[in-house]
Amino acid sequence: MSGRAGNVRFVLVVSAPLGLTACNVWQSALDAHGQSAEAVLRQFYGFTALSAGIWLLVIFAMIGALRRRRSLAERLAAPLERRSRPEAFATIAVSTAIGLTAAILIGLTTWSFMTGRTLASLRGRETLTLLVTGDQWWWQVRYEDSQANRTFTTANEIHIPVGQPVKVKLESNDVIHSFWVPSLAGKEDLIPGHQNEIYLKAERPGVYRGQCAEFCGYQHAHMSFLVVADEIPDFEAWRSRQVATAASPTGEEAAAGQRVFLSRGCSICHTVRGTPAGGKVGPDLTHVASRKTVAAGTLPLSRGSLAAWIADPQAIKPGTNMPRVALDPDELNAVVAYVAGLQ
Amino acid sequence: MMRSAASTVLLAALLLTSGCEREKREFKSERAESGDRDEVALSSLSPGATPPQVATSGRAATFEGNAYHVAQGKRLFTWFNCNGCHAMGGGDSGPPLMDDKWIYGGTIENIVATIREGRPNGMPSFRGKIPDDQIWEIAAFVRSMGGNLSKNVAPQRNDDLNPFPAENRRPPSPPTTGGQPLPASRGTQ
Numbered sequence A: 001m002s003g004r005a006g007n008v009r010f011v012l013v014v015s016a017p018l019g020l021t022a023c024n025v026w027q028s029a030l031d032a033h034g035q036s037a038e039a040v041l042r043q044f045y046g047f048t049a050l051s052a053g054i055w056l057l058v059i060f061a062m063i064g065a066l067r068r069r070r071s072l073a074e075r076l077a078a079p080l081e082r083r084s085r086p087e088a089f090a091t092i093a094v095s096t097a098i099g100l101t102a103a104i105l106i107g108l109t110t111w112s113f114m115t116g117r118t119l120a121s122l123r124g125r126e127t128l129t130l131l132v133t134g135d136q137w138w139w140q141v142r143y144e145d146s147q148a149n150r151t152f153t154t155a156n157e158i159h160i161p162v163g164q165p166v167k168v169k170l171e172s173n174d175v176i177h178s179f180w181v182p183s184l185a186g187k188e189d190l191i192p193g194h195q196n197e198i199y200l201k202a203e204r205p206g207v208y209r210g211q212c213a214e215f216c217g218y219q220h221a222h223m224s225f226l227v228v229a230d231e232i233p234d235f236e237a238w239r240s241r242q243v244a245t246a247a248s249p250t251g252e253e254a255a256a257g258q259r260v261f262l263s264r265g266c267s268i269c270h271t272v273r274g275t276p277a278g279g280k281v282g283p284d285l286t287h288v289a290s291r292k293t294v295a296a297g298t299l300p301l302s303r304g305s306l307a308a309w310i311a312d313p314q315a316i317k318p319g320t321n322m323p324r325v326a327l328d329p330d331e332l333n334a335v336v337a338y339v340a341g342l343q
Numbered sequence B: 001m002m003r004s005a006a007s008t009v010l011l012a013a014l015l016l017t018s019g020c021e022r023e024k025r026e027f028k029s030e031r032a033e034s035g036d037r038d039e040v041a042l043s044s045l046s047p048g049a050t051p052p053q054v055a056t057s058g059r060a061a062t063f064e065g066n067a068y069h070v071a072q073g074k075r076l077f078t079w080f081n082c083n084g085c086h087a088m089g090g091g092d093s094g095p096p097l098m099d100d101k102w103i104y105g106g107t108i109e110n111i112v113a114t115i116r117e118g119r120p121n122g123m124p125s126f127r128g129k130i131p132d133d134q135i136w137e138i139a140a141f142v143r144s145m146g147g148n149l150s151k152n153v154a155p156q157r158n159d160d161l162n163p164f165p166a167e168n169r170r171p172p173s174p175p176t177t178g179g180q181p182l183p184a185s186r187g188t189q
């Protein structure tokens, strides 16, 4: 690899990832759909444009200076000569530049402060409060409500009403994680023994992907979640479905599956509300089949992926805290039928 | 000259770390659910001149020699609510697990059997509820509570405040005959 060809290759390789940033539209800070994310994005574009303009001006000024430099002969002839007219001009130019710099810095600081105020303005106006707890490597989500019969726990998929500020309290059961839905807001850490909070307000309905943004161990990369912003009636309908206890199994196979679920260890880790299964170690499965993904965004939800996951979670997400439970094929089919029916 | 010496030392150091197996993470269970591969006796008495016959699968070394398994065991001990009856080893409605007295034997095979089968005076049977490998992980952690695992394998630090020293700083208390004598052939281990 030599000379020009090498340079071209280098530029191509370096700029290739830039194209990618635009593709993944459901998880991108450049594709803002939340009040906080939009404020930050406006500021980002503003800062970038302004800095780019200033950079261009500086480069032009430098090129001008280089072109106007004195020739070698001139410098040798009169090394200490001062040119009075350019000197005066330079004084004015430099003072103006300093003045402008100060003004721009103050302007940017004020802008940044105003953005901060926009982010903070959601505080205290929330119509919904969630408690999100980070676990290696999935998210537990608790919908709080002053009426106890309207609270419930779910996992890995958060629904919020569009246009309403939502308060998300953040805690962790093990190590530090970070809650990040780039299209809606910035990052906030989940710290063991401490509660943080972040506010979300989605401006448009949609499905926004979130991702743990603090390295938290083996399966950090597979610790994602979805935020689904619904119109208010859709949200209320979703919420009342989630509050309900689990559907009782329909059909012979699913009923057998429930027996497997309760007798083969699934129930010491998982809760299915409305059954004796009350484990608190893994995600609440009461309505697992209503979610869009399995195991914190690792697989899209389908009967097949549930089967693959339950048959051998360690093959799909090595190190995950769900062990392989040895089931014979009939038991596996049955338990999958049961779990897939937990709508 | 200096450079090459330094890089040799670095390389050698790297080689050394690759030899470290204490943290090796084995996520896939080697085999399916077992049942009774380990034949352990709870008595040192047997008819005739020979002591009771015992046969072990040799899985003990896999779990007792691996810091990852023991750390997982520590986590599972609270996840499966062993601490509900045994506290963190000091004992409550269940007997203490950090002392040297063992009613049903203090080897890891004994403890695995205790967890899997349960014991008559109130210890539930976890057979079929806890997958086999996890039972071994918990049993290895239970062994570390009495300081019976190597210091570089036993858990080193608690995340929260703990009234007693971390498992790897506890003085070893090898199992002694508590309620029932151990099988003579295994002796104290």
Ligand SMILES: [Cu+2]
Pocket (backbone or CB within 6 Å): A177, A178, A212, A213, A214, A215, A216, A217, A220, A221, A223
């Ligand atoms: Cu993470």
